[in-house]
Amino acid sequence: MKIQRTKILCTQALAAVLLLGSASFASAQTSDAKTQLAKRVIAAQDGAEMERMFEQLADTALQPLVQKWGERLTALPANKQQSTTDALDAELKKFNVDLIKLISVQATKERANSLPAAYTAKFSEEELKQLVALMEAPVFKKYQTIAPELGSTFVKAIVDGSRSAVEARSKVFDDKAASVLGSSGAAPAKKP
Secondary structure (H helix, E strand, O other), X not given: OHHXXXXXXXXXXXXXHHHHHHHHHHHHHHHHHHHHHHHHHHHHOOOHHHHHHHHHHHHHHHHHHHHHHHHHHOOOOHHHHHHHHHHHHHHHHHHHHHHXXXXXXXXXXXXXXXXXXXXXXXXXXXHHHHHHHHXXXXXXXXXXXXXXXXXXXXXXXXXXXXXXXXXXXXXXXXXXHHHHHOOOOOOOOOOO
């Protein structure tokens, strides 16, 4: 009787382990499926927009250097400013190319290491399937290709449409700033 009971308990324990194992396996499969879908969403984001983001990040990192060294250029004698500016521009271009490569490498690491987990945490498997369908669709690929052109057209229209109003407001500001500083903004009058 004791052996029979032990067999039953062992069979039940084995069944529980197998059941847990299969549930864990199904969960791992779902997780793997979600991860693969997340990776497809991430891959679909490659393109001109991603490259522009890298360039913008590099440009943001360059701005403090441009400002720092630009201020120093104004202190140079006028006859040395152009050649020095040209030399610094060449170095800035090299530095910018290096930054873009560095940012691209880091982005590749983050896309592989942290981004899939972020997508699987925020989206259900069904939502990821919908994102994949959307982002792999030919119309989305076309959109990615022409989005920079559309963005440039939009920005140009904004700038062109607001230019005169911005210039008028800038003049008002200049007048007020001159007043705050105690001058009219005009060149000082020559004394007779």
